[in-house]
Amino acid sequence: MLFKDVVGQQPAKEGLTKMWHNNVFPHALLLVGNEGTGGLPMGLALAQFIFCTEKTENDSCGHCVNCRKVSRLEHADVHMTFPTIPPKPGNKGMSKLYIQEFREFIQQTPYGTTYEWLQHINAENKQGNIVAEECREIIDTLNLKSYEGGRKVQIIWRPEYLRKEGNILLKLIEEPPHDTTIIFIAEDLEDILPTILSRTQSVKLAPLHPKDIAEALTYRAVTDPTRAAQIAHIAMGSYTEALRLSNHTDNDLFPGVKDLFNSIFTNNGIALTKFADEWSKAGREQQKNFLHYIIQLLEQAIRARYTPDMPLSLPEAEAQFVRKLAATKTTFDAFDKMIGTITDTMFYIERNAHSKTQLLAMALRMQYMVTNKPLPAGV
Known part of the structure; x- marks a missing residue:
């Protein structure tokens, strides 16, 4: 070698x-x-x-x-x-x-x-x-x-x-x-x-830099550049994990993230229900990868807000999305709570909870968090 x-x-x-x-x-x-x-x-x-x-x-x-x-x-x-x-x-x-x-x-x-x-x-x-x-x-x-x-x-x-x-x-x-x-x-x-x-x-x-992981995945024809960039950011610095993720990530995750946050910020309950229904049909590994990806983008949004001079190691489309998210009135506490509720959702999905119910509950909680409103009882 x-x-x-x-x-x-x-x-x-x-x-x-x-x-x-x-x-x-x-x-x-x-x-x-x-x-x-x-x-x-x-x-x-x-x-x-x-x-x-x-x-x-x-x-x-x-x-x-x-x-x-x-x-x-x-x-x-x-x-x-x-x-x-x-x-x-x-x-x-x-x-x-x-x-x-x-x-x-x-x-x-x-x-x-x-x-x-x-x-x-x-x-x-x-x-x-x-x-x-x-x-x-x-x-x-x-x-x-x-x-x-x-x-x-x-x-x-x-x-x-x-x-x-x-x-x-x-x-x-x-x-x-x-x-x-x-x-x-x-x-x-x-x-x-x-x-x-x-x-x-x-x-x-x-731990490996996402750029190095993405380049390796692309150069070795493991996956296409778009998916490689997304996988690289949720692989936690591990090429082994990136290879595993590539076997369970069947499509571009970014459009799904954009649709979810558009529905959250426009208070579109029908679209949130559709989101939960569609993603409940994906495999559990695919669901977990999608949620990991959302967490990475949220963390990048926090960095973009509080260290704006630091360049984002993301493809341009994702970088623009992150900058827009960072520019919203969403508080740091709301970002933190969203990451927490996504993490909890992954925990329950890993343990075979009903994924449609978990995903819809997560989306509804996030809708309240971005507006800084208290969650209704039972949500």
């Missing part, structure tokens, strides 16, 4: 390559970022960059022998460790037993989650783990000479699953063999042993 294939994270990419070219690259690196921010793709791109024989200043070449081997996870000196389950009762789960499945998983879903990986190997309700035997095998492997006469890279995906067994690796992490790099890829620092944290140099992966 090339750095250019990793969504966003430009500061992290620049920092890593700069450390490499300045010969100050750590022997034990911890990439840490929330699910969907690209930890595993970044780790794989970094491994490819390290082994590339024709690297540029900012990326690997992608076509040399080493690049091709690493991209297929077939380079003899790139060692992978990840959570696994016992293949059968009485056996220990070891990464080497699942390496072919892991290659397939990465090829299919480089931004896949740990849960998705465990389901890929039919873990069902079994708990993934990185066992003590795997830790000892890592030590033995890295203390051997490199197979191809160069460096060695050990990638440990989700060191949170090491638990206390990770203490076996402490001496190796502190004093690895010559030309050996250990790359940990984590999501939750609190679940990593402090003894490991203290021996690694951390690089934080920030």
